[in-house]
Amino acid sequence: MTQPEAPAPDAALPVLHALRCAGAVSVARVAAVTGLDPSDAESELIDLGIDGLVTRLPGDPPVWSLTGAGRAAGAERIARELESARARGRVTAAYERFMVLNPELLDLCTAWQLRPVDGVTGVNDHTDAEYDSRVLARFADLDGRAAAVCAELAAALPRFGRYRARLAEALGRAAAGETAYLADNTASYHLVWAELHEDLLVTLGRERW
Amino acid sequence: MGWVRPLSARTGGTAGTLGGKASGLVVLHRLGLPVPAGFVVTTGACRAFLRDGRPPAGLDEQLAAAVADLERATGRTFGGPHRPLAVSVRSGAEVSMPGMMSTVLNLGLTTGATEGLAAETGDRAFARDARRGFLASFAEALAAAAGAADVDADVDAVPDDAARQLARAVEAVFASWEAPRARTYRELNGIPHDLGTAVVVQQMVFGNRDGRSGSGVAFSRDPGTGEDTPFGEVLFGHQGEAVVSGRTTTRPLRELAEREPEVWAGLRDALRRIEAHHRDACYVEFTFQSGELWFLQARPGRFAGAAAVRVATELADQRLIGRDEALLRVSPLHLRHVRTPRIAPTAEADVLVRGTGACPGVATGRIATTADGAVRMARTGPVVLVRPETSPGDLHGLAAAAGIVTARGGPASHAAVVARAMGKPAVVGATGLAVDGASVTAGGRTLPEGTLVTVDGTSGEVVLGSPRTVTGAADAHLHRLLAWADDASGDHSARDEAQRLAAAHAALRGR
Structure with missing residues (x-):
């Protein structure tokens, strides 16, 4: 069987796409999202900046964001990647499964932050270790089901494999006591999940509603 | 043993057997209010299904008999084509929970019945709309029942036989009890996994029938x-x-x-x-x-916070309940809100729009309609970011904003989760709010970016300008309730609000 001619690897695409899915972010977060070394990520960002696809905004730390041209170029290259991998059917199926899990994940983040007591929903003050451990156990259960979806996605398009690693890291840290990694920081399970959601929408060219 | 009971003023059974929804319908019947004719499949049938992996013996026959009764009561035919009977099928556990199958609408609209409905009403577009509603909700129901395992609910697999549609929908409700999201909800809220759900089947009334529907x-x-x-x-x-x-x-x-x-x-x-x-x-x-x-x-209604306080005191004023019961209706936890800043209840507030409060607190700032705009504008003063909904691309804007408003989404939306993580006052699901480019429209008013608004993440209000805010028990209803509390406990010393109410509860329960 002959393989279709492999397209030239698009080294800049993961960086360009990271800004599309994660928004305006620092070099450190581009590195975390893509798995690239920070200096490699920065060098790609600079090249993309020369092409007018991304722009650097002052701040502490400075953040990089897509230009209008970058957004258009990214969408076009992501669509091309999907078609050349003939992955639309598999990604669509995985997206449908993801959308079944999505409300449950949001329920869990909310249950971590808020807690009904006597019919009144208030802030979870994390003084009830038994309740918190129940929430964590359900995160772990959901993560097991999410892993299957991530595996299907990675089989369809290898770049999706990065989400599995990031979700596992967030949950591992939360289970080890760094509970801000559930819903409260920029590497949290919730935010990685939200980036995956955005990525699926962008990849399939869908609207959120 | 009866798995199916007609819904009427005489229907017997606890909420444990009939589920919360059917019990509520029985109350409506007893009050003489108009309720579409129908029947309920008990939680016992669901428990049998969950135990054996198939519907209990006799259920099919009992469903057929209940449908025949419904046909007689309505003068219609299930599956048509002449004067077709369409029904809704809904889950109804004792405690409602997310993740279960919600509703199949217009069930019984086979291709023949849809033709019959078109002929009866002389409105082919309506009949087609109803049939589409059936197919979409039926597919969604089967998908929910199948959980994460198989969501390819194929429309071609929809039986064109009304009785078989009903049997499958009932089974889908039963199976959805085990949907992972429902299971998670039960785990977190201490609800036993073996209760099962009832299924409510009622004659359809069509809100899409015409302009007066x-x-x-x-x-x-x-x-x-x-x-x-x-x-x-x-x-x-x-x-x-x-x-x-x-x-x-x-x-x-x-x-x-x-x-x-x-x-x-x-x-x-x-x-x-x-x-x-x-x-x-x-x-x-x-x-x-x-x-x-x-x-x-x-x-x-199950109100919370200031609303719970006001309802309890006013019900006592209206003599629907006594003062002691009014005190017991309000949990001391409801009073946590009194230490959170809110827009003053007496303020002449010009409410732009209302949604669901997702993170308590008050924030005043100028409207920004994009995340980039929020970052830019925040350099010169506080900003309220107003978005249709949020995605990770808005995160830097959420971080820069003092307050957050979204048109869509509920208290478990991405925006709500992020707002709470960042501790920013937020209102989500502000229906009727539209973000068009660099302006925001609500209630017939269009406001440009830069307009000063105030967000109250407790009440869910978004108010024009910068109204007075209060912290503490500024609320006249709360003052009265707490005075009753002190009378009940006999303790008039200075304590915080929750302590005063808790003392009253202790005194009332000890009587």
């Missing part, structure tokens, strides 16, 4: 403030699912008064009667078809 939800009192005035949403020309899904923009309930005064009068009367029965604020779901009002669900 529609659906809505209503509270007898305002759930944000407790004020004694009906509050809710209505959607003209649509079936009920569209209201609940949030995918269609609803209208404020009071528009019913102008467009359908008789429906409005019937609704107000019913809310009073249901309140008197529960001796509490209540919530209803309703549909009106060609100007005729029907009730699909009713339950006590």
